[in-house]
Amino acid sequence: MNNAIKMSVVAELVIATSGVFWAISAGPALAANDSGISDKEILICAYQPETGNESSYFRMGKGADAWFKHVNDAGGIGGRKINFEMVDDGYQPARTRVIVEQFIKRDKCFAIVAALGSAPTVAVIDYVTEGDMPLIGPGTGAQKVVSFPSKWVFPLYPSYEDEGRQLTHFASEVFKAKKIAVLYQNDPSGKSHIAGIESVKDKYGIEVVAEKGYDPKDIDVSSQVIAMKDANPDAVICSCAPEPAAKFYTERKRLGWNVPVVNVFFGKSPKVPELAGNDAVEGVYFSTIFRDFDSAAPQIKDAKEILAKYYPEEQPDPIHLWGFTGAQVFTEAMKRMSDAGGDITRDRLVETLEGVKNWTGSVVPNITIDKGEAAQHFLVKELSFVQFKGGKFEEFTPPWAGK
Numbered sequence: 124m125n126n127a128i129k130m131s132v133v134a135e136l137v138i139a140t141s142g143v144f145w146a147i148s149a150g151p152a153l154a155a156n157d158s159g160i161s162d163k164e165i166l167i168c169a170y171q172p173e174t175g176n177e178s179s180y181f182r183m184g185k186g187a188d189a190w191f192k193h194v195n196d197a198g199g200i201g202g203r204k205i206n207f208e209m210v211d212d213g214y215q216p217a218r219t220r221v222i223v224e225q226f227i228k229r230d231k232c233f234a235i236v237a238a239l240g241s242a243p244t245v246a247v248i249d250y251v252t253e254g255d256m257p258l259i260g261p262g263t264g265a266q267k268v269v270s271f272p273s274k275w276v277f278p279l280y281p282s283y284e285d286e287g288r289q290l291t292h293f294a295s296e297v298f299k300a301k302k303i304a305v306l307y308q309n310d311p312s313g314k315s316h317i318a319g320i321e322s323v324k325d326k327y328g329i330e331v332v333a334e335k336g337y338d339p340k341d342i343d344v345s346s347q348v349i350a351m352k353d354a355n356p357d358a359v360i361c362s363c364a365p366e367p368a369a370k371f372y373t374e375r376k377r378l379g380w381n382v383p384v385v386n387v388f389f390g391k392s393p394k395v396p397e398l399a400g401n402d403a404v405e406g407v408y409f410s411t412i413f414r415d416f417d418s419a420a421p422q423i424k425d426a427k428e429i430l431a432k433y434y435p436e437e438q439p440d441p442i443h444l445w446g447f448t449g450a451q452v453f454t455e456a457m458k459r460m461s462d463a464g465g466d467i468t469r470d471r472l473v474e475t476l477e478g479v480k481n482w483t484g485s486v487v488p489n490i491t492i493d494k495g496e497a498a499q500h501f502l503v504k505e506l507s508f509v510q511f512k513g514g515k516f517e518e519f520t521p522p523w524a525g526k
Contacts, residue, residue, distance in 0.1 A: 155466040159233025165199075165457065165467075166206045168232035170219050171239050173211035176339050179365045179394050180239050182437065183262050184209050186426075186446030187237035189433040194454055201461030205454075208232065214239075214339060216246035223247045227254045234259055234472065237449035241265040241283075241312035242339075252276065257469055259476070260449020260502055262389075265311035266318065269497055274473050276497035279449060280412050281506060283312050283362075283387070287319020289506055290360050290385050290410065295327035296522050297408070298383045300357035302332045306347055306371055307362035309336035316362040316387060332356050337367055348374040352382075361386040369398035376403040388412050388506065392440050396511065404511045408519060412503050413444040413486065415516060422486050444486050451485040452476070452492075452502055476500070 159166040171184035191207045199205065208230065212219040219240070226232045227250075234257040238244065241263040251258050252273040261268060261276075264283035268276065294300040305320060307313030313336060324331055333354035335347035344367055351359065359382050361368055368390040375382070376399070384407045386395075391409040414423055416439035426447050427439055437443065456475040460467055477494045493499040509516040 155468075157233060157466075157468045158231035160203070160467045163203055164206050165203050166208065166230065166232050167234050167236045167453070168208045168210070168226040168230060169236055169238040170212040170222050170243055171209050172214040173209070175213035175215070176342075176366065177214035177240070177364060179392065180214070180262065180389075180442060182440050182442040183237060183239050183446040185434050185437060186430065186443035187450040188446070189430050189443075190426075190447050190450040190454070192433045193429045200454065200457045203461075207236075212240075212243055214243060216242045219243035219247055220250070223251060227251075227256055232256070233467075234453065234469065236260060236453045237446045238262065239445075241268070241315075242310040244268050245311045248276065255469060257472055259453050260445070262445050263312065264315065264389075266315045267311065269501070271497040273496055275469075277452075277476060277492065277500040277502060278497055279445060279501075280388075280503045281501065282319075283315035284319035284322070286387060286410060286506060287316040287360075287362075288323045289319075290316075290387065291320050291323050291327055291329060292523070293385050293408070293410075293508070293521060294358045294360060295329055297385075298358040300329060300383075302330050302354075302356045303358050303360055304333035304335070304351040304354055304356035304382075305331060305360045305362065306335050306337065306344065306351065306367075308364060308367065309338050312389070313362045316360070320360065339364070339367075341367070344370045345374045348378065348380075352378055352380050356382060358382060359384045361390065363387065363390045365390055365392040365394040366398065369395045369403075372399040372403040372407065376400075384408065385410070385508075389442075391509065391516065392442060393438060394440065396514070401511075401514045406510065406512065408508055408510050409516065410506050411441065411509050411516075412506055413441050413448075414488070415441070415509075416444075420486075420488075422484070426486050447486045448502055452479065452482075452490060455479065455482065455484060 172178050173181050191205045195204045210222045236259045239262040244261045244263045245267050252275045257275050259277045260279040266284050269278045269282040333351045337344050386409045388410040391411050396404045459475050479492045482490045508519045510519045
């Protein structure tokens with residue numbers, strides 16, 4: 124082979140080889156976005172109790188879905204539309220496990236956003252985080268979730284243990300109670316409330332004279348209420364979802380038992396007086412973490428209009444705002460990533476969320492997310508209180524507020 128032919132062959136090989144290496148290096152660059160991200164779509168997922176005894180909590184999913192529909196109708200995020208895939212788990216942890224495995228292995232969702240439930244989330248959080256899947260704004264304050272040692276977890280609201288401590292303080296100072304009874308859901312949410320109460324009862328000089336649990340599937344709590352009344356407490360802490368709370372207040376009224384009550388925040392819903400009647404709920408206190416829908420804040424007015432547009436059959440409820448919160452924070456982080464350019468990855472999502480400081484663009488007055496793990500990642504950090512009076516929830520300021 125003469126020199127000219129050799130040089131030609133070598134040149135062709137160099138060009139061909141360069142092309143191969145270019146193709147190999149270019150391939151990952153073209154596919155550097157994480158799974159769930161295409162040129163036109165962002166796929167995110169959530170498990171929700173669309174059916175079953177806890178289905179009133181599906182308002183959370185509807186709130187998130189309404190927000191994402193609004194974002195899509197406004198053009199999406201950086202040209203991508205949000206595909207929000209909600210699947211019904213019926214608040215059954217065994218079903219949640221199957222669903223989440225499908226989210227990760229089959230559907231290849233980018234993140235899990237605005238999912239609902241303590242028992243369901245506790246059942247899957249290890250699997251979710253082992254798969255490096257962001258879990259943003261889950262509707263639970265279960266201790267395992269809010270203290271989980273992982274950068275992938277962004278709890279929606281404070282721990283139920285902390286709420287239990289605050290409600291014990293409330294019973295002591297507002298009700299001047301020395302003896303309390305507790306009605307609680309027999310799952311991680313209720314057990315976390317119990318743990319919080321137990322941790323501070325001695326500090327406040329309180330004796331727990333009755334702890335009565337109920338199963339989310341129970342259709343009646345009358346036996347628990349009768350046993351609590353027989354224990355003669357000065358006050359009751361109700362760690363109850365809306366439907367069981369309504370059953371408690373109905374039975375309390377039937378028994379003519381006027382014991383003062385403070386209810387945990389996830390039971391604060393117009394559904395309670397709707398089911399039990401205004402007179403049965405009159406005077407009951409509730410903790411809360413969100414502004415009410417009658418707030419004059421523009422973010423709340425916008426949320427009300429968005430909910431009415433996409434779910435006109437829904438009566439605005441604080442639980443809708445749970446979904447709005449997680450959805451809005453996720454949207455804000457995705458917009459910041461899109462505006463900055465570069466690959467859309469889960470690691471960048473976490474970094475971007477941790478850069479949210481004093482943000483006032485959501486239904487929550489102010490959101491600051493710190494760097495770290497679940498305990499540093501709360502979207503909402505503060506509890507406040509309301510009282511049901513004259514057919515509506517009114518703000519209530521406890522004696523220690525502002526001190």
